[in-house]
Amino acid sequence: MMIRVNYKRIRHIALICLTALIFIMLSPQSVKAKDVKINSAEDFYRAISQQIIEHRSDVTYEAKYEVLKKMIDDKNNNYYTYYDEASPLTSGCYLAYYVDDVQVYYNNDRLRIVIQFLYTKAEMEEHFAKMNELAASLKCDNDYDTIQAVHDYLVRHFKYDDRTFFENHTDIDGFRDGEMVCSGYSLAAYYLLNSAGIPTRVITGYGGSGAATTSNHMWNMVELDGSWYNMDITWDDTEQKNISYKYFLKNDEDFLNHTRMNVYATQYFDVLVSKESYKLPFNIRLGMNATRWAILIAFIAIEVVIFVNKQKKDARMRKIYEQEQNNY
Secondary structure (H helix, E strand, O other), rough: OOOOOHHHHHHOOOOOHHHHHHOOOOOOOOOOOOOOEOOOHHHHHHHHHHHHHHHHHHHHEOOHHHHHHHHHHHHOHHHHHHOOOOOOOHHHHHHHEEEEEEEEEOOOOEEEEEEEEEHHHHHHHHHHHHHHHHHHHHOOOOOOHHHHHHHHHHHHOOOOOOOOOOHHHHHHHHHHHHEOOHHHHHHHHHHHHHOOOEEEEEEEEOOOOHHHHHHHEEEEEEEEOOEEEEEEHHHOOOOOOOOOOOEEEEEEOOOOOOOEEEOOOHHHHHHOOOOOOOOOOHHHHOOOOOOHHHHHHHHHHHEEEHHHHHHHHHHHHHHHHOOOOOOO
């Protein structure tokens, strides 16, 4: 299965990234500045997220050039990797995929952001409402069961989009058509789990072994019982009858054929990921779901009943035989 992430969109989002501000341009028209002031990269990213959530295509902010210059010099600042622990559902690592193009203008302490959206405001709001409802329905009494419920739901209800141009790159596309690529699976899991109160990240990188390691890929990292684990729902969706857990809650060593992109291939993430894979329930480690266990237990019970009845019958037959022998 070939796995790809649409980096064309990420290149568009890169215009949001602070390196794009190197090419500061004059605004083609006079726009009244908003009261929002940009004093840091954090302010900048949160302002863009709010602009996307409100579906406002053209907003101007107040920002001093000295602040922008400092942000430009920080090469690690990229909106599409921005994760806000306090508000993960409005983080750039999720919302950036709802944007098709961005233009950045600067003039006289006024920073103008012009966004072209992939979806209408109504489409986005309807999708978020459905996702919140679904997240509530999948939430269980403990975090492990919730994570597994989300994993299993996405595997059961969606299929991998293996069309030539990999059209369904977001969770909106996937929930509309029932098929999506790795970014769709990962974004859906990100929203559903964070909505359920379980910290989850999206990770971009490369999937495959040998020459295939350059295939663009995306997966998740999820926090459980104070530790973080890797999870690749795309690769667990084998379209077989039984759900695979080969890439479910793994440490880096057991998470084979995954290479994090440079921005995620840092000591921070190396330390963040658990040193041990999560110890899954016994039935999952054996690769058996509840239905198969029920069938196996029923089969064993029937065999035991048959065996016991046979033993009783043999005992009666021996007793009859012995009585007949004594009569002679």
